[in-house]
Amino acid sequence: MSDISERVKKIVVEHLGVEADKVTENASFIDDLGADSLDTVELVMAFEEEFGCEIPDDAAETILTVGDAVKFLEKNTAA
Amino acid sequence: MAISGTRAEKLEALATELGDRVFVLPCDLRDRPAVAQLPEAAEKVLGQVDILVNNAGITHDNLFMRMKDEEWDDVINVNLTSVFVLTRGILRGMMRRRAGRIVNIASISGVLGNPGQANYAASKAGLVGMTKSLAREVASRGVTANCIAPGFISTPMTDALTPKQVEAIAAAIPTQTFGKPEDIAAAVVFFASDEAAYVTGETMHVNGGMVMV
Numbered sequence: 001m002s003d004i005s006e007r008v009k010k011i012v013v014e015h016l017g018v019e020a021d022k023v024t025e026n027a028s029f030i031d032d033l034g035a036d037s038l039d040t041v042e043l044v045m046a047f048e049e050e051f052g053c054e055i056p057d058d059a060a061e062t063i064l065t066v067g068d069a070v071k072f073l074e075k076n077t078a079a
Numbered sequence: 080m081a082i083s084g085t086r087a088e089k090l091e092a093l094a095t096e097l098g099d100r101v102f103v104l105p106c107d108l109r110d111r112p113a114v115a116q117l118p119e120a121a122e123k124v125l126g127q128v129d130i131l132v133n134n135a136g137i138t139h140d141n142l143f144m145r146m147k148d149e150e151w152d153d154v155i156n157v158n159l160t161s162v163f164v165l166t167r168g169i170l171r172g173m174m175r176r177r178a179g180r181i182v183n184i185a186s187i188s189g190v191l192g193n194p195g196q197a198n199y200a201a202s203k204a205g206l207v208g209m210t211k212s213l214a215r216e217v218a219s220r221g222v223t224a225n226c227i228a229p230g231f232i233s234t235p236m237t238d239a240l241t242p243k244q245v246e247a248i249a250a251a252i253p254t255q256t257f258g259k260p261e262d263i264a265a266a267v268v269f270f271a272s273d274e275a276a277y278v279t280g281e282t283m284h285v286n287g288g289m290v291m292v
Binding site for chain 2: 038
């Protein structure tokens, strides 16, 4: 498991207040983790801050699962 | 505190009057790119913005049938669109901190309508609907958004009225007088306070009893 994946999961657990074992790669923020649309916007904001990158709105709209976020950040951050 | 407006000299004079830690950020609200940069400029000088008061407004009165596109656009841009852009810019920090106060100055004209003010009334009624929608979106994050709808207040905007008009209007106000800018300021202070945490999406009417809704 990558470092990015760990950091993403930590943010999701903290922000949504869910059990860490529920935060799997395939977990959907809205369908599986109980996020509402505002939570997803805030998660994107939290990812941007944690990883020091900008996630444009059109990219943010494609980030629906934990795995989507990890994939985007792996591709777009110079870690 | 940071204050903004089109006339730098007036802002500087007010800043001097108010004392220390008042930052002057001149901006023409017709200039969309400049408006978009204002939240960041305010955050830079203040550190963070906890309270946003959208008070600027203009009128270009004309009868509906004679109203020009520019008169419509100008008023909507300054009174409504700039509030949207400024609020969007400031919201991120408020959401992150789970605290914020947004106070928008609407008008009795947006509630009752007023002949010659289709543009102004539309912009002010628009503010009320926009504020309610925003309030619903961000309430769970500790951010409140409210409107104040002033009635007739003694300002340069009402100085344009003739003495005869002033007399006729005052006769229709239960207190029989125009309000003072301080009456509006007091309502702003309430909405901006910690004590108003449970009040959101509200429009407070400050009009001497002219309209009771």
